[in-house]
Amino acid sequence: MQTPKELTPCLTMSERTILVWFRNDLRIHDNEILLEAIRKADKILPVYCFDPAYFVKNASCNSKTGSLRARFLIESVAGLRKNLQVLGGELIVRIGNPAVIIPQLAEEYHVNEVYHHREVAHEETEISEKVEAALWKIRLNLKHFIGHTLYHKEDLPFPIKDIPDSFAVFKKKVERDSDVRPCIGSPETISTPQIVDAGELPTLGELGLEEAIDDPRSGIRFIGGETAGLAQLALVFSNGNQTNTTKNQRNLPVTDHASMLSPWIALGCVSLRKLYWEVIKHQHAGNNQQTNALVLDLLWRDYFRFMFKKHGQKFIAKNQTPDTTEPDLNIDTAFESWKAGETGVPLVDAIIHELNATGYISKQARQIIATYLVNDLKVDWTKGAAYFEEKLIDYSPASNWGNWAFIAGVNDAKESRYVLPTKPVAELETKSDFIDMWLPALVVSH
Numbered sequence: 001m002q003t004p005k006e007l008t009p010c011l012t013m014s015e016r017t018i019l020v021w022f023r024n025d026l027r028i029h030d031n032e033i034l035l036e037a038i039r040k041a042d043k044i045l046p047v048y049c050f051d052p053a054y055f056v057k058n059a060s061c062n063s064k065t066g067s068l069r070a071r072f073l074i075e076s077v078a079g080l081r082k083n084l085q086v087l088g089g090e091l092i093v094r095i096g097n098p099a100v101i102i103p104q105l106a107e108e109y110h111v112n113e114v115y116h117h118r119e120v121a122h123e124e125t126e127i128s129e130k131v132e133a134a135l136w137k138i139r140l141n142l143k144h145f146i147g148h149t150l151y152h153k154e155d156l157p158f159p160i161k162d163i164p165d166s167f168a169v170f171k172k173k174v175e176r177d178s179d180v181r182p183c184i185g186s187p188e189t190i191s192t193p194q195i196v197d198a199g200e201l202p203t204l205g206e207l208g209l210e211e212a213i214d215d216p217r218s219g220i221r222f223i224g225g226e227t228a229g230l231a232q233l234a235l236v237f238s239n240g241n242q243t244n245t246t247k248n249q250r251n252l253p254v255t256d257h258a259s260m261l262s263p264w265i266a267l268g269c270v271s272l273r274k275l276y277w278e279v280i281k282h283q284h285a286g287n288n289q290q291t292n293a294l295v296l297d298l299l300w301r302d303y304f305r306f307m308f309k310k311h312g313q314k315f316i317a318k319n320q321t322p323d324t325t326e327p328d329l330n331i332d333t334a335f336e337s338w339k340a341g342e343t344g345v346p347l348v349d350a351i352i353h354e355l356n357a358t359g360y361i362s363k364q365a366r367q368i369i370a371t372y373l374v375n376d377l378k379v380d381w382t383k384g385a386a387y388f389e390e391k392l393i394d395y396s397p398a399s400n401w402g403n404w405a406f407i408a409g410v411n412d413a414k415e416s417r418y419v420l421p422t423k424p425v426a427e428l429e430t431k432s433d434f435i436d437m438w439l440p441a442l443v444v445s446h
């Protein structure tokens, strides 16, 4: 058997190697860390870690990451590996704590520096800090890049600490004073060191999950990866009108401009700038109403991320007033019935069944069931947010917790007109094709 030393690939010591730690940026196109690493180093070492911290049990005793999202993630990592291989590279895949794995690989491959994209939400930044500290012990630098927003932080018309808390003001100033950068293109070739053990992709079982079941009623099977994401992007703009695409794929309720790109955006399989410049191209073609709405959505996404950057966890804990009403003894039962789609409110239940079965629901649908949980059932909004974290294929910490906190009215974004006028339950529809389709559910995975 070979010793680790013998296994170590032959490297010329003068060669400069940069380890590119992929996280939620699983793409080749418009990926600054990849291009910059290729520019600065002779060899690059692309790495992805399946971190067990994302698969631990949540308060409902389910995995923090449900099977549908985990499958999408595995497919996305597989897609990245394939696209790197096409360019002559390889992706090292490991299951384990990045704070252990990244320094180990860095030593094994005589890496000079590690690059990664900085995240904003608490858990993600904590992981980066641990990796940074572990690398520091072996005298290596973790270089942070900012690449998860449409507008680059450095192009904002204000420093992070002065970002307006009101979405309306943020939007107005950013649109007036900032520009979205052009895409930076894709590398033509990638040179990785000779890799001894690239590692297998995990199965769902190895991540402690059950097989993902596709519900026949779902209008779309989200397939993870850059290639599938770019195909969806092309579909959105086919015929110059994304509305037709989504209406053909989906059943109500959907927003009339829903691109359904969110799962790919959440994992960075599709670059926001690429999407934005496609939008601009189609604006020139005259389809402004739909495309304006899409840009507005991207701004909401940026806003939530920048708010987390500015306030940290305080963004989702501010202005909380103690609940003075008597505790409702049935609150747990109410939450359980919400999760099971058994509240007795047909639209709410139908949406929950769709969420449980497919991992994707439209924005209005999210707003309806979140508002209902918070306002009508008086359940703590963080329980709903944790449930979405488990179920959504497109789960993205800042977007999920930011939107929930916003609906619960715990942050300043509430000045902005965002949430649709909330209808009392009695006025929610009780009969529609959508409700008929999802009640009773054929397949429900809790």
Ligand SMILES: Cc1cc2nc3c(=O)[nH]c(=O)nc-3n(C[C@H](O)[C@H](O)[C@H](O)COP(=O)(O)OP(=O)(O)OC[C@H]3O[C@@H](n4cnc5c(N)ncnc54)[C@H](O)[C@@H]3O)c2cc1C
Pocket (backbone or CB within 6 Å): 255, 257, 258, 259, 260, 261, 262, 263, 265, 266, 294, 297, 298, 300, 301, 302, 304, 361, 362, 363, 364, 366, 367, 370, 388, 392, 394, 395, 396, 397, 399, 400, 401, 403, 404, 407
């Ligand atoms: C309670 C609640 C929880 C949510 N959780 C998530 C989440 O975990 N992940 C997520 O990506 N979105 C989340 N959203 C935002 C939004 O519902 C989804 O982004 C959108 O429905 C995805 O569908 P789409 O790709 O067709 O969006 P489109 O309407 O086509 O919008 C394009 C992109 O803009 C972004 N976006 C749109 N609306 C928002 C918004 N309000 N906040 C932040 N980003 C937005 C998404 O990346 C989306 O893909 C949540 C909304 C609510 C009300």
